[in-house]
Amino acid sequence: MTKPFKTLDDMGDITGKVVLVREDLNVPMQDGSVSDDTRLRAAMPTVLELADRGAKVLILAHFGRPKGQKNPEFSLSKITRPLTQVLGREVQFIPDCQGEAAMDGIAVMRPGDIAILENTRFHAGEEKNDPALVDAMAAIGDLYVNDAFSAAHRAHASTEGLARKLPAFAGRSMEKELDALQAALGEPVKPVAAVVGGAKVSTKLDVLNNLVKQVDHLIIGGGMANTFLYARGVDVGKSLCEKDLSDTAEAIFEAAETAGCIIHLPYDVVVAKEFAANPPSLRTCNVHEVAEDEMILDVGPAAVEALGDALKNCRTLVWNGPLGAFEIAPFDAATVALARTAAALTKEGQLTSVAGGGDTVAALNHAGVAADFTFVSTAGGAFLEWMEGKELPGVKALTA
Secondary structure, three states: OOOOOOOHHHHHOOOOOEEEOOOOOOOEEEEOOOOOHHHHHHHHHHHHHHHHHOOOOEEEEEEEEEEOOOHHHOOOOOHHHHHHHHHHHEEEEOOOHHHHHHHHHHHOOOOOEEEEEEEEOEEEEEEEEHHHHHHHHHOOEEEEEEEEEOOOOOOOHHHHHHHHHHOOOOOOHHHHHHHHHHHHHOOOOOOEEEEEEEEOHHOOHHHHHOOOOOOOEEEOOOHHHHHHHHHHOOOOOOOOOOOHHHHHHHHHHHHHHHHOEEEEOOOOOEOOOOOOOOOOOEEEHHHHHOOOOOEEEEEEHHHHHHHHHHOOOOEEEEEOOOOOOOOOOOOOHHHHHHHHHHHHHHOOOOOOOOOOOHHHHHHHHHHHHHHHHEEEOOOOOOHHHHHHHOHHHHHHHHHH
């Protein structure tokens, strides 16, 4: 299948070429050590392949929010050793991402060498996509590879500008992500289901408005479901609920009906009078039986079983956000149960399942099924904007 973007397979002979590779090295740190190396491991396939093909690999990345100022606290020199350990190769550090310091560092590199360039955000022009910075960065490289989908929703110098200045290619991680997203909403096998959870409808309005036109089944969970239930005349007690968005929820119902999309809301729920682990007031009831002093904290077991049956008739699933307040037991039960159903269907080859967003990744890991989904994206903002149907500048620049 022809892809709308070039990949590493299209680069030809790159021996001795200087390849600028945009990766996401913005990893969490604790006491000076990397506390989660997921993003470093995601960079491995591209960086090692380019090095093995004889390129001089220069990694571009941001780290933290230095606001256009040089700040040792946000220096990418801290990531050199952790990346060396993950790659099993020596990684050098070059103290700038453009100009003389960068040129000097590159001059001593041999084909196959790997180096991290200093934080792109030490330059104010990075977040402004300043043409002068783009030109200065492009001057140190021959080719550009974007392997950071998680930063693709930002039109910055190192994510968008460079792709228009140098011959541009998608790295292996980016390619995998774009292939998965194409399979999920671009050209999905129907019927398509989407699970959208989270606390507030207001944060996911664009997602919901886009999905009702794209999917056959829209499963709404979390605090968001309470707003939709309230719009339909259900008394949700003291549950988290955006009552002022009733008209908005009603408009989404109408749009779904026009598009032939079925919206699934819980009809039995798990409630309690306090948000705490296994509270004495815990009970399961019909949505019409929620008392004034009770909060809806999870989807009930009967509704979860019905949702599982709906998934069995689908061929594609997009998932963003938990169904309940999954951080505290037993309000994780619905999310875990439905995630396990989706994972089982995926393993059986019946379902293509794509999930993304921070809470979603945490929930799927908690359920022990992240590895069984077809693809799990660690990109938060970029994944959400893609679900909203927005064009991502970093991706568009690769396909231009």
